[in-house]
Amino acid sequence: MLTFTYPWFGLLVLLPVIMRATPTHLTRQTALRFSHFDKFIEVTGSTPRSGAVVIRPSWWQRALTMLTFLSLVLAATKPVWVGEPIAIEKSGREMMVAVDLSGSMEAKDFVDQQGINVRRIDGVKLLLESFLQQRAGDRVGLIAFGDEAYLQAPVTEDFDTLSLLLEQMDVRMAGAGTALGDAIGVAVNHFEHSESNNKVLLLLTDGKDTTSQFPPVDAAHFAGERGITIYPIAIGDATNVGEEAIDLEMLARIASYTGGQVFEALDGDALAAVYQTLNELEASLFESDVIRPKFELYFWPLLFITILNLLALTFVATRTLYHTRKGANNG
Incomplete structure (x- = not known):
């Protein structure tokens, strides 16, 4: 015309x-x-x-x-x-990834996909890096938590920056404890102004909550009411006892309150399978523009x-x- x-x-x-x-x-x-x-x-x-x-x-x-x-x-x-007129639509998830940086993540009992024992945090970072490269269309943010939880990066499509920040994360950077509830709270606060209908939190941890000011189960209730789906991923040996034990019961309750699912990743192959399952989650339309x-x-x-x-x-x-x-x- x-x-x-x-x-x-x-x-x-x-x-x-x-x-x-x-x-x-x-x-x-x-x-x-x-x-x-x-x-x-x-x-x-x-x-x-x-x-x-x-x-x-x-x-x-x-x-x-x-x-x-x-x-x-x-x-x-x-x-x-x-x-x-040409319709341009962007579909995908808005996803926050919360990574446990507590002292126990230094344990060198995580078997990567080459069969080599590495630190839990190194195995998680390696596979998480590969997972991020498959997130075309998604917007991903990063949370680090130990004694407290911190927002490392807001949701973004700039995966190069995310990869750089992920590489710089290390054990005890946020303290030696495990503030699961606070990590969920940070994600909820960040999703507060999101217009996406598909908000997801991946919660990677190898222990149980020790230092949260906001109890994890209460935080999960709060997240579920706001349409946030939480997928807890237990890293390491689930048979550990004492302070290094993984509280799978609590993680299962967190998942059930938000419509998510709890996963166990004892090694690199298991964690890769978890990521593949997450790849199959239904994407949602979060932005649509019409240009001429x-x-x-x-x-x-x-x-x-x-x-x-x-x-x-x-x-x-x-x-x-x-x-x-x-x-x-x-x-």
Whole structure:
């Protein structure tokens, strides 16, 4: 569809009509002054003319002038070709990933996918890095928690920055304790202004809550009321006892209150399987825009008339040169 950005400039086409109604411009020419003018005319047989004449252009000069004027008016209206509407939709999840950085995550009992024993935190970071690279369409944020919970990165599609922040995270960076409830609280606060209908929290931990100011079960209730789904992922050996024991019962309650599911990841293969399951979660539409491509056309009339004028100038110059040389040869 053709539209004009400044259509009122089209009124300029009336300018020639207005100018036509104004008095004709007279161009002065050299005249001969003679006291006996009447006798001079009688002797020479000449016909007297006005001392000023109207210079009348040839037909092609008038046509070129009119085309130039119309092209400038057309360019001034700034014509734009507007294409068909194109719907752009973004779908995916808004996901927060909370990573336990308590002292127990330093235990070197996590078997990666190559069968090598590594620290729990290193195994988690390695597979989480791979998981993030598969999150096309999702917006992901990062939470670190130990004695307290901190927002490392808000939800974003900038996975390069997320990967860099994840690489810099290490054990005890947020303290040696495990504040599960506070980590859930940070996620809830960050999701508060989200318009997504699919808000997910991945809660990676290898222990039980020890230092939260906000009890994890209460935090889960709070999250569930706000449409946040929590997937707790237990890292390490579930048979551990004492302070290193994983409170699977509490993690299961957290998941059930929010419509999520608890997973156990004893090694790299199990954690990779968990991520694959999470990949199959239904994505939701969180942004939709309609755009109409626009193509500026104002330069086409300018280009056309510029080329036409250059051709006319070339023609006049060539003809003048030809007649000049012809006159010189005849002389």
